[in-house]
Amino acid sequence: MRILVINCGSSSVKYKLYNFRPFRLLTKGLVERIGEEGSPVKNHYQAIFTVFKRLESLGKKFGEISAIGHRVVHGGEKFKQPVLIDKEVIKEIRKNAELAPLHNPPNLEGILACKKIFPSSKQVAVFDTAFHQTIPQFAYLYALPFDFYKKYKIRRYGFHGTSHQYVAETSSKIMKKSLKKLKLITVHLGNGCSISAIKQGKCIDTSMGFTPLEGLIMGTRSGDIDPAIIFYLARRAGLTLEETEKILNRQSGLLGISGVSNDLRLIKEACKKGNIRARLAIEMFIYRLRKYLGAYILILGGVDAIIFTAGIGENNPDIIKKAVWGLEFLKKKPTVLVIPTDEELMIARLVYNKLKKKRR
Numbered sequence: 417m418r419i420l421v422i423n424c425g426s427s428s429v430k431y432k433l434y435n436f437r438p439f440r441l442l443t444k445g446l447v448e449r450i451g452e453e454g455s456p457v458k459n460h461y462q463a464i465f466t467v468f469k470r471l472e473s474l475g476k477k478f479g480e481i482s483a484i485g486h487r488v489v490h491g492g493e494k495f496k497q498p499v500l501i502d503k504e505v506i507k508e509i510r511k512n513a514e515l516a517p518l519h520n521p522p523n524l525e526g527i528l529a530c531k532k533i534f535p536s537s538k539q540v541a542v543f544d545t546a547f548h549q550t551i552p553q554f555a556y557l558y559a560l561p562f563d564f565y566k567k568y569k570i571r572r573y574g575f576h577g578t579s580h581q582y583v584a585e586t587s588s589k590i591m592k593k594s595l596k597k598l599k600l601i602t603v604h605l606g607n608g609c610s611i612s613a614i615k616q617g618k619c620i621d622t623s624m625g626f627t628p629l630e631g632l633i634m635g636t637r638s639g640d641i642d643p644a645i646i647f648y649l650a651r652r653a654g655l656t657l658e659e660t661e662k663i664l665n666r667q668s669g670l671l672g673i674s675g676v677s678n679d680l681r682l683i684k685e686a687c688k689k690g691n692i693r694a695r696l697a698i699e700m701f702i703y704r705l706r707k708y709l710g711a712y713i714l715i716l717g718g719v720d721a722i723i724f725t726a727g728i729g730e731n732n733p734d735i736i737k738k739a740v741w742g743l744e745f746l747k748k749k750p751t752v753l754v755i756p757t758d759e760e761l762m763i764a765r766l767v768y769n770k771l772k773k774k775r776r
C-alpha cells in the first residue's frame with residue numbers, strides 16, 4: 417500500500433511517499449514559494465499538481481497511491497482520531513479555521529486540490545490537536561466564566577500532537593516497555609516549543625493552549641505571561657491589540673530577550689562572545705522548561721522517561737543536561753532520551769492503521 421503524506425502550509429507543501437508492509441520511504445520533496453511574486457507556483461492547486469507530476473515522473477514503480485494523509489492543524493473538539501475526509505469533515509475543518517486562521521485554510525486548500533488531482537486515493541485528515549483530546553476537563557479548561565467555553569470554545573487544545581505521539585511511541589520501543597506501563601514527558605523544542613505529560617499512552621496535559629502562544633519560551637513567542645500585561649501595554653504604550661498580538665507571537669521569546677535572533681545557534685555564538693542578553697535568554701528558556709518539568713512530574717506521580725525532540729531538543733545536549741539537572745530527589749531517576757521527530761511518518765502510520773481498521 418502506498419501512502420502519500422501532505423503537509424500544506426501557507427507558502428509551501430512538504431510531501432513524503434511511503435510503502436507499507438514492508439515499510440519504506442520511497443521519496444520526499446518540497447514545493448516552495450506558493451503565490452509569491454515571480455514564482456511559477458501560483459496557488460495550492462498548482463503546488464499539488466507539481467507533486468503529482470514529480471511522482472509521475474518517477475515511473476511505475478511508485479504505483480498507485482492508496483491514500484493521502486493530510487496534516488491539519490486544528491481539529492477542535494470534534495476530531496480525536498484521524499478521519500476519512502468527506503463533505504462534513506471539510507465543513508468542520510473550515511469551521512475550525514476560526515481557531516487557526518493561519519493554518520487550517522492552507523491545509524484545506526491542499527485537501528481540495530488532492531481530491532481533484534488524486535481522485536482515486538482515499539483522503540485522510542490527521543489533526544495536530546487530536547493527541548491532546550484525552551486531557552481531562554479540569555486540565556483543559558481556563559478559569560474563565562464557563563459560558564466562554566460553551567459559546568466561544570475557549571479551552572486548551574494543545575499542538576504538536578503528532579510529534580509528541582511519535583516520540584512517545586518510539587521511546588516505548590526503545591525501552592522495550594509497553595506504553596500502558598509508562599509515565600512519559602515529551603519535550604518538543606523547535607521554533608515552537610511544547611511539553612506534554614503522557615500516562616499509559618494518553619496525554620494528560622500539554623503546555624500549548626487555546627493557541628500555540630501559551631507555555632514554554634519559544635523562538636519568537638513569549639509563552640506564559642500575565643494577561644494583564646496586554647491591558648497595561650494598551651494603556652501605557654498605546655499599543656493596539658493587533659500590535660500586541662504581533663509582538664507576543666513574533667518579537668518575543670528567545671529573540672525578544674536576546675535581541676540577537678530566534679535561532680539558538682546564533683544566540684549561543686553571541687553568548688560565547690560575552691553577550692549578556694543572549695546568556696539571559698538561554699537561562700530563561702531553561703528555567704521555564706524546568707518549571708514545567710517539575711509540574712508534570714508531580715501530576716504524573718513520577719516519570720520513567722523524559723524525551724527531547726525537534727531542532728533544539730535534538731542538537732543541544734548542554735541545554736538538556738541543564739534542564740534535567742537535579743532529579744535525584746525522585747525514587748527512580750528517569751531515562752533521558754533524544755529522539756528525532758518524524759511527524760510525516762506518524763501521519764502515514766495513523767493513516768495505515770485507520771484504513772486497516774476499516775477493512776476488518
Ligand code: ADP
Nearest residue numbers: 605606607608678679680681726727728731732
Ligand atoms: P521548526 O519548529 O521550524 O520545525 P526546528 O525543529 O527546525 O524548527 O528547530 C529550530 C531550532 O532548532 C532553532 O532554534 C535552531 O537554532 C535549532 N537547531 C537546529 N539545528 C541545530 C544544531 N545543529 N545545533 C543547535 N541548534 C540547532
